[in-house]
Amino acid sequence: MIVGVQQYVMEVLEGSPKHRMSQYVEWLISSVVLINCTAVILDSIPEVHAEHKAFFHELEFWSVMFFTAEYLLRVWSLGRKYLAEGSRWKGRKEYIFSPFGLIDFFATMPHYLHMFFPTLDLRILRVLRLLRILKLSKYNTALQDLFHAVHSERRAFGSAAFLLMIATIVSASLMHFAEGHEQPEHFGSIPHAIYWSVVTITAGYGNVEPVTRAGEAIALLTGFLGVCMAAIMTGIVASAFSNQMSRKKAAFKAQLLKALSDGEVSEAERDSLRRLQQRFRLSDADVQAMIDGAQNK
Amino acid sequence: MSGAPSLYARAQRRTYEILDGEVFDQTSRICEYFIASLVVLNVIAIILESVPQFHEAYAHWFDYFDVFSVVVFSIEYVLRVWSYGARYPEPEKTWQGRRDYIFSPFGLVDFFSTVPFYLQLLFPGADLRVLRMFRLMRIFKLSRYNSAMEDMLEAIKSERDSFSSAIFLLFISCLLFSSLIYIVEGQDQPEVFPSIPAAMHWFMLTIIAGWGNVDPVSFLGVLLVVVTQILAIALAAILTGVVATAYAAQVQGREALYEMEVREVLADGVVSEEEHHHLKHLQAKYGMSDEQVQAIAEQVRMEKEAAKAS
Numbered sequence: 001m002i003v004g005v006q007q008y009v010m011e012v013l014e015g016s017p018k019h020r021m022s023q024y025v026e027w028l029i030s031s032v033v034l035i036n037c038t039a040v041i042l043d044s045i046p047e048v049h050a051e052h053k054a055f056f057h058e059l060e061f062w063s064v065m066f067f068t069a070e071y072l073l074r075v076w077s078l079g080r081k082y083l084a085e086g087s088r089w090k091g092r093k094e095y096i097f098s099p100f101g102l103i104d105f106f107a108t109m110p111h112y113l114h115m116f117f118p119t120l121d122l123r124i125l126r127v128l129r130l131l132r133i134l135k136l137s138k139y140n141t142a143l144q145d146l147f148h149a150v151h152s153e154r155r156a157f158g159s160a161a162f163l164l165m166i167a168t169i170v171s172a173s174l175m176h177f178a179e180g181h182e183q184p185e186h187f188g189s190i191p192h193a194i195y196w197s198v199v200t201i202t203a204g205y206g207n208v209e210p211v212t213r214a215g216e217a218i219a220l221l222t223g224f225l226g227v228c229m230a231a232i233m234t235g236i237v238a239s240a241f242s243n244q245m246s247r248k249k250a251a252f253k254a255q256l257l258k259a260l261s262d263g264e265v266s267e268a269e270r271d272s273l274r275r276l277q278q279r280f281r282l283s284d285a286d287v288q289a290m291i292d293g294a295q296n297k
Numbered sequence: 298m299s300g301a302p303s304l305y306a307r308a309q310r311r312t313y314e315i316l317d318g319e320v321f322d323q324t325s326r327i328c329e330y331f332i333a334s335l336v337v338l339n340v341i342a343i344i345l346e347s348v349p350q351f352h353e354a355y356a357h358w359f360d361y362f363d364v365f366s367v368v369v370f371s372i373e374y375v376l377r378v379w380s381y382g383a384r385y386p387e388p389e390k391t392w393q394g395r396r397d398y399i400f401s402p403f404g405l406v407d408f409f410s411t412v413p414f415y416l417q418l419l420f421p422g423a424d425l426r427v428l429r430m431f432r433l434m435r436i437f438k439l440s441r442y443n444s445a446m447e448d449m450l451e452a453i454k455s456e457r458d459s460f461s462s463a464i465f466l467l468f469i470s471c472l473l474f475s476s477l478i479y480i481v482e483g484q485d486q487p488e489v490f491p492s493i494p495a496a497m498h499w500f501m502l503t504i505i506a507g508w509g510n511v512d513p514v515s516f517l518g519v520l521l522v523v524v525t526q527i528l529a530i531a532l533a534a535i536l537t538g539v540v541a542t543a544y545a546a547q548v549q550g551r552e553a554l555y556e557m558e559v560r561e562v563l564a565d566g567v568v569s570e571e572e573h574h575h576l577k578h579l580q581a582k583y584g585m586s587d588e589q590v591q592a593i594a595e596q597v598r599m600e601k602e603a604a605k606a607s
Binding site: 189216226230234236239250261 | 345
């Protein structure tokens with residue numbers, strides 16, 4: 001009985017599509033998080049803070065209770081994960097030290113510290129409270145997709161960073177050589193000029209007016225490099241996303257062909273394909289096109 | 298020449314392998330790290346030296362370090378020139394290999410970032426700023442150990458038609474718009490648009506920064522400025538699109554190459570130790586993630602099974 005409940009709680013909290021309940025729990029946690037973040041923002045306005053101080057305190061108290069319950073339930077129920085292997089603590093440890101587990105912990109627990117040591121710096125506490133917004137990312141596959149896409153193109157990003165570094169140092173040094181005597185307050189040393197160079201590349205041309213011909217040419221080139229860097233970054237991200245999409249389609253197609261290989265699609269296969277489609281966020285039209293393509297073969 | 302190669306030839310060949318880094322062994326890696334870190338230290342030194350306080354306090358140390366670096370880089374350059382004679386196995390091609398290196402971009406960078414130091418010894422009156430600029434070129438020595446530049450150039454080369462049409466568009470619109478704004482506003486604002494080159498400067502500023510520091514006074518002038526600003530956005534979008542296509546094509550090309558290798562390896566049904574090693578090496582070279590590799594392997598296996606079944 002208790003093991004059954006543990007299993008159920010674990011699956012619901014992990015968001016397994018088996019239970020209708022997981023969707024509701026997800027919504028509940030997400031809305032509490034959103035309410036919390038709104039409260040943190042509103043609380044920073046002095047007038048609102050003065051007027052509704054008691055309410056915010058109450059809200060914070062109940063939120064902390066809610067998140068503590070969630071945290072404890074997660075830790076408890078994840079004891080079930082590797083129970084078959086005879087380890088009660090493996091699943092728990094895995095969760096506690098995972099990024100999400102750490103976020104859950106640090107977004108909630110500092111409140112208790114504050115209870116015991118009321119003299120603690122409140123600003124740190126507020127920053128930690130904002131961590132709660134990261135709890136949302138657990139339920140957002142788009143963010144995870146983004147991380148994956150960036151990770152798979154890390155080499156291209158590395159190259160872009162390398163080029164950016166070289167461009168910054170070279171343009172800053174050239175500017176220092178060209179205008180160091182004329183405008184020592186801006187280009188007196190290379191580190192000083194690096195600041196100018198970074199601003200010009202990222203924010204665009206124009207924070208310092210060059211006075212020499214050479215300086216003007218270098219500044220224009222640096223500004224143009226900034227435009228190119230933005231193009232490169234955007235291009236890498238765009239191609240990362242499109243590559244990821246095509247990989248997902250390929251993976252889905254492989255599963256589809258597997259399901260079709262024996263001539264018929266069973267109920268279980270249909271379900272698993274549905275779930276896969278949802279996870280990869282492929283449109284119905286995409287899937288239909290793949291099925292048509294496979295059948296034509 | 299017949300029989301075993303002489304000691305001289307072997308030493309030359311070995312030096313070539315170590316410096317070229319194509320055969321990846323321990324010595325060549327250590328050598329690579331040593332030169333790369335010396336380059337990084339040089340760049341840091343150049344940056345710090347430009348801060349007046351540091352320069353005054355540690356001028357001697359900077360000088361010693363520069364002498365040391367020049368000695369190391371000179372030895373490197375001489376060794377490279379000498380050993381690249383072994384690039385082609387034919388003895389009569391000794392100088393062709395050396396020429397290849399000397400006139401390659403890397404060879405030129407190596408030369409011009411080191412040799413001006415000796416010029417300063419000969420002619421102490423030379424302009425220091427020029428010398429410093431040459432020293433700064435040492436930063437490009439790093440690109441030998443980082444494929445970023447190569448990747449970028451390769452991507453640009455494969456999309457050179459699109460790039461050249463974008464640049465052509467920029468060029469044409471620069472001529473057109475700066476002439477137009479000179480004609481329209483030159484009379485009203487002679488201090489900002491005294492000539493077409495000055496108007497070109499305004500155009501480039503508008504393209505880069507979105508604002509050319511000039512307020513137009515006539516209606517036609519306003520129209521031109523607005524169109525130029527829209528053009529700036531369009532050019533940025535075109536550049537982005539071209540880069541995105543180039544990168545995507547590069548990644549897909551790498552995946553296709555890798556897939557071909559996987560197919561070849563799986564053709565005889567077994568994956569030997571050596572083949573496994575080769576695939577790993579290829580994966581690292583192409584910078585592919587494990588998931589990507591797995592997806593490709595899975596797909597190839599699937600296709601084989603499907604082929605077997607039918």
